[in-house]
Amino acid sequence: MRKRIGTWLFRAVVGLLVVFLSLPLLIVVATAFDASGAVVFPPEQFSVRWFGALLERPTWIRSVLNSLFIAGGTTVVSMIVGVAAALGVRRFSGAGRTAVVGLTVLPLFVPGIVIGIVLLTFFSRFGLQQSYLAIIVAHSLWATPLTFSVVQASFARFDWHVAEAARDLGATPRRAFLTVVAPNVRAGLLVAALVAFVVSLQEFIMTLFLSGPDTRTVPVQAWNSLRQGLDPLVSVVSTILIVAVTVLILAASALVGLDRLATDT
Amino acid sequence: MSTGTGRLSVPALPERWRTLLLLLPVLLLDIGAFLVPMGYLLRLSVTARTSQGAFVEGSWSIDGYRYVASSDLVHQIFAFTVSFGVGVTLLAVAIGVVYAYAAWQAGRAGRIALLSVAVLSLFTTLVIKLFAVVLVFAPQGVLNDLLTGVGLLSEPVLLVDNLVGAVLGQLYIVTPYAILAVYAVLSTLDRHQVEAARDLGAGRWDAFREVILPHIRPGIAVATVVSFTWSIGAYAAPLLLGSGSEQTTGILISELLLTQFDWPAAAALAVITVTLVFSILMVILWRFDESGGILNA
Numbered sequence: 191m192r193k194r195i196g197t198w199l200f201r202a203v204v205g206l207l208v209v210f211l212s213l214p215l216l217i218v219v220a221t222a223f224d225a226s227g228a229v230v231f232p233p234e235q236f237s238v239r240w241f242g243a244l245l246e247r248p249t250w251i252r253s254v255l256n257s258l259f260i261a262g263g264t265t266v267v268s269m270i271v272g273v274a275a276a277l278g279v280r281r282f283s284g285a286g287r288t289a290v291v292g293l294t295v296l297p298l299f300v301p302g303i304v305i306g307i308v309l310l311t312f313f314s315r316f317g318l319q320q321s322y323l324a325i326i327v328a329h330s331l332w333a334t335p336l337t338f339s340v341v342q343a344s345f346a347r348f349d350w351h352v353a354e355a356a357r358d359l360g361a362t363p364r365r366a367f368l369t370v371v372a373p374n375v376r377a378g379l380l381v382a383a384l385v386a387f388v389v390s391l392q393e394f395i396m397t398l399f400l401s402g403p404d405t406r407t408v409p410v411q412a413w414n415s416l417r418q419g420l421d422p423l424v425s426v427v428s429t430i431l432i433v434a435v436t437v438l439i440l441a442a443s444a445l446v447g448l449d450r451l452a453t454d455t
Numbered sequence: 456m457s458t459g460t461g462r463l464s465v466p467a468l469p470e471r472w473r474t475l476l477l478l479l480p481v482l483l484l485d486i487g488a489f490l491v492p493m494g495y496l497l498r499l500s501v502t503a504r505t506s507q508g509a510f511v512e513g514s515w516s517i518d519g520y521r522y523v524a525s526s527d528l529v530h531q532i533f534a535f536t537v538s539f540g541v542g543v544t545l546l547a548v549a550i551g552v553v554y555a556y557a558a559w560q561a562g563r564a565g566r567i568a569l570l571s572v573a574v575l576s577l578f579t580t581l582v583i584k585l586f587a588v589v590l591v592f593a594p595q596g597v598l599n600d601l602l603t604g605v606g607l608l609s610e611p612v613l614l615v616d617n618l619v620g621a622v623l624g625q626l627y628i629v630t631p632y633a634i635l636a637v638y639a640v641l642s643t644l645d646r647h648q649v650e651a652a653r654d655l656g657a658g659r660w661d662a663f664r665e666v667i668l669p670h671i672r673p674g675i676a677v678a679t680v681v682s683f684t685w686s687i688g689a690y691a692a693p694l695l696l697g698s699g700s701e702q703t704t705g706i707l708i709s710e711l712l713l714t715q716f717d718w719p720a721a722a723a724l725a726v727i728t729v730t731l732v733f734s735i736l737m738v739i740l741w742r743f744d745e746s747g748g749i750l751n752a
Contacts, residue, residue, distance in 0.1 A: 196659070204557040204569075207550060211630070212572045214587030215579060217597055221590065271480040278477030281470075290478065293485045299680065299736055301688020303705040304496075304725045305489075307712050311499060311722075312492035327488045334484060363473075392580035395690060399709070409580040416586055416695065428583040435578045439571070452570045453639040 215432055222425035240426045250423060252404075253411035254430075256322075257391055260407060263326040264333050264390035265383050271330065272337030272382060276345055277367075294338050297331040305331065306399035313400070320402030328396040333386040340385060343450075344378025377445040384442045388435055493729075500722035509718040519723030529707065529724070536704040537731075539693070540686035543625045547682040548675060550626070551633030555674075556667065558634075559641045570638070577631035584627045585695050589615060592623060621701040624692030629685045633678035640674030641667070676743035684732050704728055 223236055244250055279290050297305060305328065313324045348371065356366040372379065394409040401410055408427055415421040443451050503516035523529050558569040576584070591597045592614040599611035614620055644667065652662040690705035704724060711721035 200553075200557070203553060207554050208569065208572055211576045211627075214584065214591045214627075215575070217590050218583060218587045267484075271484050274477045274479075275481040278474050278481070281474060290481065294481060296485065297489050299684050299732060300493075300729055301684055301705065301732065303688045303690045303708065304729055307708060307721065307725060308492045308496045309488070310712075311718065312495050315495075327484070330484060331489055334481065338481070388578045392578055394580055394582050395688075409582040412580075412582045412586070413691070416582070416589075420589070424586055428586060431583065432575075432579060436575060439574055439578060443571075443574075448567055448570050448574070449642065452574055452635055453642050 218425055219429045219432060221422070222429040224422070240422050244423055244426050247423065249406075250411060250427060253406050253408045254427075256401075256405055257407040257409075260322060260325050260329065260397075260405075261387045261390035263322065264329040265386045267326060267330040268333035268337045268386045269379070269383055271334050272341050272386075273379070275334075275338050276341040279342075280345060280350075291338075294335045298335055302393075302395035303399075306396040309396065310399045319400065320405055322405055324400045325397055325405060325407070326390075328400055329390040329393050332393065332396075333389045336385050336389060337382040340378055340382040341375070344375040347378075348374050381442045381446050381451065384438050388438055391431065391435065496722050496725060499718055500726045502719050504717055504719045509716045516719070519719035519721075522717075522720045523723050523727065532702045532707050533704055533727075535702065536687060536689070539621070539625070539689065539701075539703065540683055543622060543629060543686040543689075544679055544682040546622070547626055547629045547633040547686075548637075548678045550630050551637045551678045551682075552671070552675065554630075554634045555637035555641050555671075556663070558638055559644075573631050573634045573638075576627075577635060581628045581691055585624050585691060588620070588624050588627055588696060592620065615696050616698050618697065618701055620696035621689075621693040624696040625686055625689050628692060629682040632681045632685070636678040636681060637671055637674040640671045640677075644670045672743050676739045680736050680739055683735055687728060687732055 222240060223238065224240075275290060275294065279287050282290070309324060309328050310319055313319045313321070318324050352374070353366050353370050356370045357363065361369070391407075392409065393407075394413065397407050397410050398413065401407060406414070408431060412424045412427055415424055439451070499510060500519050501515055501517060502519075503511040503514035504518045504522070505511050554569065554573065558566050558573075561569060589596070593599070594611040594613060594615075596614075598614070599608070602608040603611060614623065648670075649662050649666050652666050653659075657665060688705050689703045690709065693701040693703050694706055705728075708721050708724050708728075711717045711724065
């Protein structure tokens with residue numbers, strides 16, 4: 191009897207945690223579809239008119255474009271850096287490897303607010319504060335350890351003798367990589383790129399300090415309007431972001447399975 | 456072998472140089488855009504404070520640290536931030552262990568459901584999460600409406616604009632990291648070990664304590680470090696969901712930097728915060744993580 195109560199208690203706690211984690215997001219989505227301007231739940235009248243209203247607000251459109259551009263830039267930078275580093279440390283073992291891995295993960299252990307103000311003060315010496323470059327570099331600091339670890343994990347699963355065989359048959363390293371290695375680790379590379387993209391899309395604290403009126407991303411724009419009171423457009427934009435992230439995660443887990451996505455990153 | 460055009464001359468390089476070339480981007484990024492700026496922060500923290508601008512170029516002074524050491528307000532804020540960080544970390548790690556264990560021992564469908572909720576929450580921007588917390592926990596929010604509606608409460612309880620709100624918001628930010636850090640390690644545990652323990656007569660709880668808990672120590676270490684790093688740097692959650700008395704070091708640093716233009720003091724405070732986080736990281740690495748699991752997380 192006691193055991194059964196324990197089991198039910200455990201289930202109740204887990205159920206509560208699931209609700210705690212997921213319900214608020216569902217509520218945000220639901221409020222986006224309400225006709226009235228007030229942010230209410232449950233929605234009283236279904237409507238998509240706020241999605242139309244979004245299109246008439248240039249600051250929001252701008253922030254969406256900024257987010258996409260910065261996430262794209264972060265993906266490119268952190269993939270180049272991550273893939274090169276994963277190839278570079280492949281022959282390393284012991285201290286050399288630990289040093290490179292340690293260097294890449296270091297920024298993850300510094301609070302975002304500190305990196306934000308550090309890069310703000312540093313980049314402003316060169317007049318680069320509020321630039322796309324500053325934000326992309328900042329996001330890459332956090333995206334690179336993830337692309338690096340995901341790519342490394344898929345390299346570890348690849349049989350490198352095949353690549354050596356290609357080299358023996360006369361392929362250049364670049365050709366061997368593109369025609370033999372890349373197709374085999376394609377899923378891993380794609381997932382790494384998706385993760386980098388999503389990390390950049392959702393990053394907020396560093397961007398808050400590094401962006402200006404022209405380079406604001408969606409989270410920063412949402413924050414600014416939340417500070418002034420509830421705005422139905424925040425629900426709308428949040429919904430778009432949540433759906434976009436869900437689609438990207440589904441794509442990534444279809445590629446490698448949710449289990450690996452949850453453990454590799 | 457190589458066709459020898461300019462772009463393809465890389466293969467002709469000796470092995471050691473090629474490795475270096477491959478590591479160049481990562482060294483450039485992490486040294487140029489992280490270590491050097493961190494060094495600059497350190498330098499800023501020992502410049503003289505001035506009312507004519509942000510700091511005195513080229514000067515040396517420990518005024519920033521002296522201000523941090525002598526101001527009662529800073530002490531209060533710092534003490535609050537540390538206890539806030541510790542409290543949130545304990546809660547987040549406890550939730551992470553329970554949740555990860557539930558996902559691990561659930562069937563396939565249950566595991567997918569639990570993990571996707573955690574992953575989705577992980578990848579949702581914290582601004583949306585905090586906005587959601589407002590919608591749910593505000594006096595006119597969903598939860599209070601529900602509880603007063605069914606008659607459990609006669610009037611709404613205040614769950615935002617106070618410490619509860621700040622903690623809820625911060626938990627919402629860090630818990631997904633804690634869950635996945637523990638799960639990543641737990642997923643490597645051989646189920647047969649637990650079955651063997653059960654067969655030998657261990658109860659569910661004993662099996663958990665004797666087999667699972669020792670195995671997930673590195674995961675707990677990672678969860679602790681990540682949760683603590685995030686909570687000690689808490690900014691958005693206490694600002695949006697706390698009241699004036701939930702001031703954190705992060706809020707203070709940004710105020711010193713952006714509104715008071717006191718860069719040496721802001722830098723000194725940031726240096727102290729980073730030092731604190733890294734000391735904790737070192738202690739945990741040394742105590743819990745013999746295998747170096749944190750660096751591989």
